[in-house]
Amino acid sequence: MDASDDQPDPRPGTGAVPASVEAAWGLKPRPQKGPKRGLTLDGIVAAAVAVADAEGLEAASMGRVAKELGVSTMALYRYVATKDELVTLMVDGAFGPPEPLPEDAAADWRAGLRHWYQAIGAAMFAHPWAVAHVPSGGPPVTPNQLAALDQALYILRDTPLTEFEKVATALLVSNQVRAEVTIALAMGGNKDMERLMNEYSHFLLRVSAAGRLPHLRTAVEGGAFDEPDTEPPRNPSDYDEFAFGLERVLDGVQALIDARRPG
Structure with missing residues (x-):
């Protein structure tokens, strides 16, 4: 075996990293003649994120994103090979760069x-x-x-x-x-979570009767499922319930x- 066989292949898109991710890093040549002036990978990702934020990820199809940008669906494939690659870039674009540290x-x-x-x-x-x-x-x-x-x-x-x-x-x-x-x-996602959790506690008490699931019953009787948090935190100051x-x-x-x- 030649020693060079042990070296990673430097050519874009030939390894485990998708070509679109390499493009996001500037490691892959961008199309020289795009189908529409101003069409970029960043613009494609931003348009896809906007659709997903408004209507959910399923709505952000390649065809829908192309329509939002005023280009053909095939035009997107000059920048992104598959929908899976687009989703990878969408997640990265949606979360954005890390916040500066205090x-x-x-x-x-x-x-x-x-x-x-x-x-x-x-x-x-x-x-x-x-x-x-x-x-x-x-x-x-x-x-x-x-x-x-x-x-x-x-x-x-x-x-x-x-x-x-x-x-x-x-x-x-x-x-x-x-x-x-x-x-x-x-x-x-369920506005009636408190009622459902109460019903769940009663269900656990029923199935743990007659000596079944004794440790789980002790947890239920000890209040492990009482007073559930019905609203998810929306900003960092709301994270006290996750502190444990x-x-x-x-x-x-x-x-x-x-x-x-x-x-």
Whole structure:
């Protein structure tokens, strides 16, 4: 085997990263003669996001986006190969670049990750159609995703964690906020959630009768399902109800940091 076989292929669009993502980074030549003056990848993504925000992701078909831009559907394929690639870029464009860190967030890793978590959550609530399409099965590749990751690594820069552990911590926190937002959106989508949760508690009491599911019954009787939050948070200041999950994640990171420090 030639040694060159072990090297990544530098040609655009030949690896795991879609050609449209490479184009978003400026790594792929843009069409020299577009079908309409002023048509750009950024413009296509912005138009698609506007449709999805107004009518949902299903409405943002290639044909609909082309119509919004006043071009043929085939014209879009000069910039984006598939609808899946477009969705990837839409999610990145919708969430946008990370918010600047406040001074205390830059000095205290725990405060910094709280701010980071809240900013991601606020962006997700602003574009709920995008939440289910946040990449979770692979590494981030788009410009804003990697900018957010870079910011998290900056927050963790002075900790004794290894570089692997810093990246893993950032992904852990981002997965936590995605899970919390998904639950909150589902709850907020039903205006009669309090009644439904009460019915669910009664259901659990019924199925846990006669000694079945004893630990679950103890949790129900202890109020685990009482007083549900019926409105999802809409901005960072509303995240107190999610504090338990986030703080336990941060506690785990703190324990690892403490274990890394001598003495």
